[in-house]
Amino acid sequence: MSRAVAKYYDSIAHIYSDVYLKMEYYRRLYRRIGEVLDRYIKPGMSVLDVGSGTGFWSLYMTRLGARVTSLDISQISLKQCRCVEKVAGDAARLPVRRGVYDAVTALGSVYNHLSDVGDAFRSAAWALRRGGLFIADIDNAVCVDMLYEYLLFQNPWKLIAAARDGVVRGVWESADGEIPLTYYSYFYVKSALARAGLRLVEARPIYLAPPLPTRLLQRKFRLGFFEKLDLLKPLAPLSTTVVYIAVKA
Structure with missing residues (x-):
């Protein structure tokens, strides 16, 4: 899967910002992630931005006063990243020293590109200092949006498997085609997270109750009313995407 991910992001690096950041669907997603970073990332913090891509969030956190190291599997994306420190690497096994970062972020469904998150979480914990922050958004296997997906585009029985196992293999319907994804x-x-030594302190929902499938929402729909539902944090386990904030024990 890593090769497929690298190839995909290599191919879209030159258009990523123009295509994705102009979609209302992604602007809403980015607004919510930005709110989390504004709260947790402080001046002077050392941050490892895993899956940094062309550097949107790396630059955002730099403007917040953090010292950011950008890491990505796509060499072409890294070349376009206007960040100071860059590292080529895989989110599944971070090529960094132990306990050197105040925060590890993985933003933009980075961990959904992995077939298993256990080793990746342990690798992130390895990179963190004690008390360091882990922040990642991960697309959910059990939510209203995936119910649409199972019923309309895939096998409805996958919903039962997702609820039972907590993991489902599928595809991401992106603006530039499909790519394998694990929910x-x-x-x-x-x-x-707990097994990796990361204690969850907050979970924030994004797209808690989408009225249409993501495949359609990624077009040009404006649904401001439904954005207000994302304030219902206790319902995060049922949202399309969950932003997880954890602390290394």
Whole structure:
């Protein structure tokens, strides 16, 4: 899967910002992630931005005063990243020293590109200092949006498998075609974080109750009313995407 991911992001690096950041669907997603970073990333913090791509969030956190190291599997994306420190690497096994970062971020469904998040979470914990922050958004296997996906585009029985196992293999319908993706339920992620020594302190929902499938929302729909539902944090386990904030024990 790593090769497929690298190839895909190599191919779209030159158009990523123009295509994705102009979509209302992604602007809403980015607004929510930005709110999390504004709260947790402080001046002077050392941050490892895993899956940095062309550097949107790396630059955002730099403007917040953090010292950011950008890491990505796509060499072409890294070349376009206007960041100071860059590292080529895989989110599944970070090529960094132990306990050197105040925060590890993985933003933009980075961990959904992995077939298993357990080793990746342990690698992130390895890179963190004690008390360091882990922040990642992960697309959910059990949510309203995936119900649409199972019923309309895939096998409805996958919903049962997702609820039972917490993991479902599928595809991501992106603006530039499909790419393999693995979806993880909230409780699966929470358990995997705990096993890696990361204590979950907050979970924020994004697209809690989408009225249409993501495949359609990625077009040009404006649904401001539904954005207000994302304030219902206790319902995060049922949202399309969950932003997880955890602390290294």
